[in-house]
Amino acid sequence: MERKNIVVLTGAGISAESGIPTFRDTNGLWEGHDVMEVASIEGWLRNPTLVQEFYNLRRKAALAADPNAAHYALVQLELAYQVTIITQNVDLLHEKAGSNNIIHLHGRLDQAKSSIDDSLIYPVLGEEIEMGELCEKGSQLRPNIVWFGEAVPEIEKAAAHISEADMLIIIGTSLQVYPAAGLKDFAPEHCRSILIDKKIPDSANLHNIQCYEEPATVAVPRLIEQLMKNH
Template sequence: MSKKKHLVVLSGAGISAESGIKTFRDSGGLWEGHDVMEVASPDGWRRNRMLVQDFYNQRRKQLLECEPNLAHFTLAKLEQEYDVSIITQNVDDLHERAGSTKVVHLHGELKKAQSTLDPTLVYDLDHWEIKEGDKCERGSQLRPFIVWFGEQVPLMEEAMRIASSADIFVVIGTSLQVYPAAGLVDFVPSHSKVFLIDTTNPGVRLDKKVVYILENATSGIITLENMLKSEI
């Protein structure tokens, strides 16, 4: 049996938006009314951690009401034909709930908490709320397990390694405006096929030949699947 081709996916907010998860870049988005630095930075946490906790508690509560969509399920189904690795900028668990087995969360995970004293102490949450007084085993307050602006992206090196081994690289639901994640396409081998699924051309110069699928995630993934089938 021949080895499966490595299909690497970089997913962004656009794929989750179709499941009802709002994004801070939308005019009516979840972050409206908050300066982004108030709720997604270490300084914001130090100034008003009750606001930050409440913000992510509400996002976590909303996630409980959302379900994976066709794009998530199709990516999971592609594991039958390909060795699929997903690198996501999203902090939801919709890829996993759809059945994807190899998912790297660059920006953290909403359903986890971390110690404010030791960032290596990470805990799964079985409820939607982190409260003041919820502490890690070393006695410090728990905070959202989210990579905030100004913080290092711990899994970036792993993501670069994954991207550098791609036979097929798919960008879905992201405008390639958020770095360092947007730079992952630079690590894709020159011989690899690159597809970009989004409703608009991102308007950034890519030093690779890219097949643009100018559709939303749920319709674009079907177009991609049919393109891939024609090559098998």
């Protein structure tokens, strides 16, 4: 029998429960810096040292963090279903937990890339990318992260997966940041869609989506236990 196709879209809320702070929880500030200062191409051009420091600290935090019950529950789902995880997170906690099919919408902290050629991507060895570390074309290495104002290379692949989903599970995202927020609209008519978040936003268009306003570590294991029983 063909296995049902489940697509999971995760945002900062699932990682927050592993102790990784989110911009949403800090009113868009990091140590007094506005998000656009440290997560935009304009910020990088203005002060690359500050941006590099921000991501070096985020990388250290991610390396020290452990997956939580929600991450581990998603791994169990692969025993019975075809599962693709589309994540807006850059922390690699899904990989640490053991999930296999992961699309990184916004990049990943364990990679650096050339600041003049997006195709030149390198592993980050250790915790930091240092100023003065150059790509083979002689430009400064930057985090392989999609910043505000930049294209999202994996968005079409993500939309294609959702367009073939039998079930879409959205976890820990406010559905306010585009283009990721628009991905739910690619779900086919027969697809069952579920949203799990500690705070369901009033302004999101949640037509035909079952909502659970609970922490991911509570609601995700419970949902996946049900799905495994019903398989």
